[in-house]
Amino acid sequence: MQMFNPTTSRLFPLMLAATLLMSLSACDSDEIPTDVDPVDRTAAELVEEADFLSTLETAASESDASLLETLGQSEPLTVFAPGNPAFENWDVEGLLANPTLLTDVIRYHVVDESFTTGDLGEGQTLASLQGTELSASAGSVNGVGYFRIDQDVTNGTVHIVNNLLFSNRTIAERAEFFLPANAFYNALEEYELTAALNDPADDLTAFVPTEASLAGLAPLVQDQDLTDADVTEILQYHLLTESVSAGELVTALSENNDTFTAETVQGEDLVFTAVRAEPEEGEEQGELTGITINGGQASIDLGNVDLGSTNGVSHFISGLLLPEAYRPDATETIASTDGLGTLSAALGATGLDATLGDRSAVFTVFAPSDDAFSAYDVDYLLANTDLLSEVLTYHVVGGQELPASALEEGALPTVQGDEITVSFGEEDAVFVNSAQVTQTDLSAVNGVVHVLDDVLLENQPVSLQLRALLATRTLYDNLANAELDGAVDGGDLTVFAPTNDAFEGSGFQELTFNERSEALQYHVLPSAVDSATLIDALEADDTFTTETLQGEDIVFTAERDEDGALTGITINDGQASIDLSNVDIEAESSFIHLIDGVLLPPSFTEDGDNA
Template sequence: MDIASGNEDFSILVEAVVKAELVAALSGEGPLTVFAPTNAAFRNLFEALGVQGIEELSREQLTPILLYHVIGANVLSTDLSNGQKAGTLFGNDVTITFQGDHIRVNSSRVIQADISASNGTIHVIDQVLIPAGNIESFTLVNAETDEDIININDGDIIDIASLETTKLNIRANVDLVNTGSIKFELNGAKLRTENLFPYAAFSDSNGDYNEWHPETGDYTLTATPFSFKNARGVEGPVKTISFSVVNSANIVELALQNPNLSILVEAVIKAELVDALSAEGPLTVFAPTNAAFRNLFEALGVQGIEDLSREQLTPILLYHVIGANVLSTDLSNGQKAGTLFGNDIIATFQGAHIRINDSRVIQADVIASNGTVHVIDQVLIPAGNIESFTLINAETDEDIMDINDGDIINIASLETTKLNIRANVDLVNTGSVKFALNGAKLRTENKFPYAAFSDSNGDYNEWHPETTDYTLSATPFSFSNARGVEGPLKTISFTVVNNPNIVQLAQQSPNLSILVEAVIKAGLVDALSAAGPLTVFAPTDAAFHNLFEALGVQGIEDLSSEQLTPILLYHVLNGQILS
């Protein structure tokens, strides 16, 4: 210390030794070797650290730096060899290298060697030696509050469900607050280099930690300290830990942890499916994001979940659930999987992407306690099933009867010939139904009530069927205009006939109107509408006019029931007698 104190170029070194309370240690019996930085070297350090001088560095900061310049032995320059490592009183080694005639200690150059002192030797150097420090531990940090959660040790298992947040970060704790930088690697790949305390693996802004949302899985985190920023200077010992992230939350709890699945959670609650999706399982859920739900709302012309009923939501949500644990590695291209709704979904591979129907898996294999969640970018809409067909009275818009395969529809037995047919689906939010009649495309209906011959908001258009055989096919789709998922085809064949009874046949003929009037007046409608068989000789209106003239009456109104009955019955034979 006497030599340093007597040299003005070591005044800052002396000031640092005094502040660090190391005067007695460096003035002891020794032997010691000191690598003594010049004042210029210290000024370069102050500039690098962004400080004005020694007064801005604490004793705790200065002590390790100064001890890193001292070897507990007398080492002359002639004792040094190229590549030699020498332990310091700080603990970390310095490294000696030869460059031509120059000796370097780490990155500094010896500018004056072998100054003898009573207790050792001084070598003057042109840079302050900065020890890289040691990574003592890693701490899991709450990135919402910037508060410590727990220290992470090698082999630890971190259960996301036990934490207050899923917004995390990890801090490397060093034994030197002035470590120049720390280089982080995650699972063997470079993560980042942090130049400032608090050395956050996933970065920070002056201690405001950035968010890391870890997926469940195994991790290996490596941190290497350096004495200067940008991973330069002296490299300290590597610190590595391996740990696992798990989530003991069930599928619903997992969704609650993810702010991007909040609309899904809202839908599950409204559909009263919380208990079902929280059960033991195993289950696999394809979870649409909030953006996916907003796209659905726009397609349906609604504002949000509040505009959809429980009855509408339930089949949609169940169509996203498989009653088994299915990882992404279990899927194959073209694979069909049954859902709790009943209809299948289809998995396809497009390059590195997995598609479920038309949606893309954007995050796979999120493990829950009762199964697996795959996050998708579209809501899956089941196409529904065509349950039946109904014949409609297009005059009154009322149902007439269901039509089944093989039915014969007798036009004469109906109140009207103005008809339509409705396809009845098991989902009121089926996107569209495509109809074909006798093998030819008929139309695609995009709105309930899915009328084969169209309608205007439930006011059915008229179809006047000819008497013939018909085959009607209907295919449901999950979106409008026969797009999206195609549901099962429903086909029926039926025959339209016109087989009126004798009275109905007469009513259809304008030339037999007086005969009909007479039959009604005589009370013979039921008798002539019976099963028969009967044969009727039906007088024309002209024939009746001739009778009225012969009888001297004006018309049927001048004849009584008693007079008409025998005349009419005289025209009827039992049995079917053809010409």
């Protein structure tokens, strides 16, 4: 089994390039002046004398001595001269070690006629000294922008460009020397695929994973015990059989309902999906904000596309593209994702790992994170597998693969049977019931996984919620001891739930059995009141009184700052305060609000007043 380490393989040329650049230039050599007084010198003399062109001067002199002579000829020239910053993302040492290739690259930057930017039409074709044509305009050449334009020299014009012009080389050569693509090149070379991308007769599209994305290949090889042939298929799956520019891809998406399919060299298709903003009034389509591949398996970096080559085009992607046989199922995706360990253990405990591992089925999984589970008694849930199965299947939509771009406001049926509700908040925040989606589009061969910041228990009764929540375990125990745990179930109630800390030192256990029973019922309203309704009721005079399940009234008082903004809600003149960060915990058709004190009915005090 061949293995490669994209990080290690890239470090050596990167360090050499950095060392070379440091040796070539003084401390200010990368600072390109925006305005230079006209001087009586040739293009060759400008390259030799300007500090900010020192890397180009070294490259020209060390690759072919005649290059500087050419730049000093009397006949008019146009030189698209890369400044020192243009070399920062390139393996300069590797280029210097390939003088024939480097000579061709430099000659590709020179045209045997003088053109100012004012002379250039849009997309004007220019014949380079190397022989391959350039496409130039007043704003760019081969899509590369100018840093400074129209520098007069005695034998023509020099334009300073901000990147190397490399479109006269193959996809493989670009990947070999362009440092952001070097990890991809190392993988191609390791699995003997560079020759396939060096054939100038081909016309391909390469989707180049970032180094961080490609780092996911090594653990995949190990986890699935992949052969060299398997890895070769994965790499070939990043190549389309024909050249498709970003503009052509966008057009194809617009003409095909925002979905476009193309065949890869490996044989299977890639599926592209447009991601759009909400359309403005009068628009049929919203503005394109991104392009995903295979339902979120990867995203195209729209700032790094259309890197031209003689045999096609390259686009950078974030993510690793996997043919169907190598894609993880939903269970494997969850198991391999940091922060989903608790969910993975829960799936194993209930046997649902096999369900979500069914590659013939389709699921959308809303996966509570480890942090989400940290608020709950996980040991209790794991010990009650029937309950846990019901909870987990309430997080799964069967028969539908819904990437983030396909989520719409409204209800979705779950495998458990009840519905969950998708809604949208500010800044495109996505919510499922009251839980927020914190990570989207974890790809699986049989669906997609979205991560949540809470566990969905809205379809469970109040008593189970109080038992499962770590913060309300004492309240649950007291309800059970008073044989009232069932009394809070059944719907349309509001429970003001003292936390465990609130019971400490409250004297609650000193009450008689009947008094404890009455006090617990005093924490319950006989109707479902969410926090928004309670706040609205306080608007009139900052006080609201209502009857409890026990029969006596409870009094709420608004606390406000000097500007009148609500800062808190107290109960019974300070007996407790509502924790406004932990309200509206839904349980069936009831609400739970956490409070920091234990409430006692007014009749419990000697004078009948609230204490």
